[in-house]
Amino acid sequence: QPELTQPPSASASLGASVTLTCTLSSGYSNYKVDWYQQRPGKGPRFVMRVGTGGIVGSKGDGIPDRFSVLGSGLNRYLTIKNIQEEDESDYYCGADHGSGSNFVWVFGGGTKLTVL
Amino acid sequence: EVQLVESGGGLVQPGRSLRLSCVASGFTFDDYAMHWVRQAPGKGLEWVSGISWNSGSIDYADSVKGRFTISRDNAKNSLYLQMNSLRAEDTALYYCGRDNHGMDVWGQGTTVTVSS
Numbered sequence: 001q002p003e004l005t006q007p008p009s010a011s012a013s014l015g016a017s018v019t020l021t022c023t024l025s026s027g028y029s030n031y032k033v034d035w036y037q038q039r040p041g042k043g044p045r046f047v048m049r050v051g052t053g054g055i056v057g058s059k060g061d062g063i064p065d066r067f068s069v070l071g072s073g074l075n076r077y078l079t080i081k082n083i084q085e086e087d088e089s090d091y092y093c094g095a096d097h098g099s100g101s102n103f104v105w106v107f108g109g110g111t112k113l114t115v116l
Numbered sequence: 117e118v119q120l121v122e123s124g125g126g127l128v129q130p131g132r133s134l135r136l137s138c139v140a141s142g143f144t145f146d147d148y149a150m151h152w153v154r155q156a157p158g159k160g161l162e163w164v165s166g167i168s169w170n171s172g173s174i175d176y177a178d179s180v181k182g183r184f185t186i187s188r189d190n191a192k193n194s195l196y197l198q199m200n201s202l203r204a205e206d207t208a209l210y211y212c213g214r215d216n217h218g219m220d221v222w223g224q225g226t227t228v229t230v231s232s
Contacts, residue, residue: 034218036161043211044153044161046220057217092161094219103166103175103215105151110160 001097002028004108011114017081020111022093024074031095032056033076035069038090050076088115118142118221120212125226128202138195138212138223146190149215152197154208165197166215202230
């Protein structure tokens with residue numbers, strides 16, 4: 001099954017932009033990845049799914065237009081523009097490795113985004 | 117309002133059992149596969165188990181295989197996780213999630229603490 005690698009931390013100034021990266025292990029370049037936001041003390045929140053062609057389906061409820069995604073090779077990116085204080089969260093990527101009749105999900109280790 | 121509410125967590129001794137429940141509302145429960153995902157204190161997300169809409173497909177993470185059993189009762193809009201032979205490393209916040217090409221709805225979680 002794929003492994004998802006995320007840098008443990010990132011930071012950006014209020015109003016700036018930041019791009020978070022999720023890297024799939026070799027051999028899984030065709031996989032779609034989901035991004036999740038987890039604010040301090042809260043449960044995860046679906047942001048959006050991304051493949052090599054960009055967003056797949058719709059954004060999660062209430063996700064602002066400032067959030068966008070791209071995919072290239074083994075990398076899946078989440079970009080946040082005009083960062084707000086409320087964006088300070090842990091961000092996880094996850095992938096469904098199941099096929100047809102089975103389920104296997106994997107998550108990356110998460111990136112803690114600090115808003116300066 | 118689309119909602120998932122988990123319950124059943126608590127403090128339990130190693131080797132004992134616990135049953136978690138997740139009640140869904142605001143959507144047609146049997147249209148969706150469902151999952152359990154856990155988060156150990158200060159750690160990232162870990163997928164635990166998933167079940168198809170009709171219980172025809174079920175899978176588990178290797179860490180819980182043979183000890184945990186997922187089930188659902190569509191008539192009661194409910195998802196369950198029977199956890200046997202609990203270990204200290206099962207201590208975590210347990211979330212249920214709706215599978216809609218990404219886990220697009222999450223509950224608030226229920227805490228399981230395994231300790232003597």
